[in-house]
Amino acid sequence: MGAQQRIYRQKSRSVQSMKKITRAMELIATSRVTKARERVVQTTPYARAITRAVSAVATFSDVDHPLTLERENPSKAGVLVITSDRGLAGAYSANVLKRYEALRELLQDEGREVIPYLSGRKAEGYFRFRQRHVEESWSGYTDAPTYEVAKEIGERLTADFIKGAEDGGVDEIHIIYTQFVNMVTQEVQVVRLLPLEVVDAEERASEEELFPLYEFEPNGPEVLDALLPQYVTSRIYNALLQAAASELAARQRAMKSATDNADELLKTYTRLANQARQAEITQEISEIVGGASALADAK
Amino acid sequence: MSALEVELVAADRMVWQGEASFVRARSIDGELGILPGHSPLLGVLVEGAVTIDTGGSKQSVTIDSGFLSVDHNRVTIVAAQVDASGLTA
Numbered sequence: 001m002g003a004q005q006r007i008y009r010q011k012s013r014s015v016q017s018m019k020k021i022t023r024a025m026e027l028i029a030t031s032r033v034t035k036a037r038e039r040v041v042q043t044t045p046y047a048r049a050i051t052r053a054v055s056a057v058a059t060f061s062d063v064d065h066p067l068t069l070e071r072e073n074p075s076k077a078g079v080l081v082i083t084s085d086r087g088l089a090g091a092y093s094a095n096v097l098k099r100y101e102a103l104r105e106l107l108q109d110e111g112r113e114v115i116p117y118l119s120g121r122k123a124e125g126y127f128r129f130r131q132r133h134v135e136e137s138w139s140g141y142t143d144a145p146t147y148e149v150a151k152e153i154g155e156r157l158t159a160d161f162i163k164g165a166e167d168g169g170v171d172e173i174h175i176i177y178t179q180f181v182n183m184v185t186q187e188v189q190v191v192r193l194l195p196l197e198v199v200d201a202e203e204r205a206s207e208e209e210l211f212p213l214y215e216f217e218p219n220g221p222e223v224l225d226a227l228l229p230q231y232v233t234s235r236i237y238n239a240l241l242q243a244a245a246s247e248l249a250a251r252q253r254a255m256k257s258a259t260d261n262a263d264e265l266l267k268t269y270t271r272l273a274n275q276a277r278q279a280e281i282t283q284e285i286s287e288i289v290g291g292a293s294a295l296a297d298a299k
Numbered sequence: 300m301s302a303l304e305v306e307l308v309a310a311d312r313m314v315w316q317g318e319a320s321f322v323r324a325r326s327i328d329g330e331l332g333i334l335p336g337h338s339p340l341l342g343v344l345v346e347g348a349v350t351i352d353t354g355g356s357k358q359s360v361t362i363d364s365g366f367l368s369v370d371h372n373r374v375t376i377v378a379a380q381v382d383a384s385g386l387t388a
């Protein structure tokens with residue numbers, strides 16, 4: 001077999017084995033994304049209940065809770081960047097990081113120092129490579145985040161927020177995550193987590209009915225004290241779950257196009273190999289014919 | 300007054316949903332019992348058992364901190380984590 005032909009065969013074999021890998025990853029992502037979406041849906045009752053309760057307390061007691069208070073002249077802004085642990089998910093993590101850079105510029109223009117908090121190894125790698133300071137990072141769970149992780153992140157962020165910029169904390173906290181819209185669309189979102197804006201517009205529109213006159217046990221402020229941290233955690237949990245579903249959907253798409261691309265390559269290499277074989281045969285024939293006629297001439 | 304509509308919600312799922320005649324939980328101030336017709340209430344719960352009496356049978360679960368809201372015979376018990384091993388139906 002000619003050298004040219006052998007090279008094409010080799011390439012085509014390596015593409016074939018890569019195709020097997022990307023196909024397997026696509027199937028895995030497809031099966032996991034369904035579960036991840038279910039998990040988002042399953043947390044909705046909790047999110048709704050807690051939002052409702054917080055809005056009820058906020059309506060009836062004069063809220064002056066430290067977590068809802070806007071600070072004058074905020075000087076430091078914490079940003080929680082939610083990316084994936086692993087790559088091969090197309091531009092999923094890159095999009096989040098790009099958005100982070102944009103937000104950082106915006107906040108710096110407004111005179112705020114940006115303090116990064118990271119979730120996911122991809123973000124950690126990005127910051128380490130650029131040797132930037134990272135306040136805190138969490139990783140190792142991104143395709144199936146647990147409530148405990150959200151709680152840990154929530155407690156840390158809340159503590160830093162309460163400390164305030166002067167004591168080494170922050171004055172506000174933003175989250176950058178990818179919202180799962182559907183299997184083909186995932187949007188990078190930036191939301192401000194703290195200070196809290198409790199009643200979101202969506203909730204208000206759907207709940208025209210008035211809240212009943214609640215009795216609070218033990219009393220309004222204390223109920224709020226207990227509720228708000230849980231509310232923060234539930235927001236973070238929701239963001240993590242949305243991000244997980246988005247990550248898997250992005251990976252599925254990336255792996256699908258990699259598999260399709262491998263198919264294309266295989267076709268090209270097969271044609272090239274066939275061409276090389278044909279060229280070899282033609283050459284051999286012309287060599288034989290040439291040799292025969294040379295022998296005939298020599299007689 | 301008819302029965303209570305009870306929803307028991309954990310952070311990651313809906314644990315239990317159904318009708319009940321009596322709900323007992325532990326709030327910061329002590330034991331809290333809810334019967335049909337209870338006035339609207341929003342209370343903070345501490346770690347402990349929540350018992351839901353469905354008339355015939357009793358459902359009992361253990362929760363960590365959470366809260367409970369009652370309004371027009373609708374009881375929502377919300378907790379970050381619920382140990383539902385004692386649940387029978």
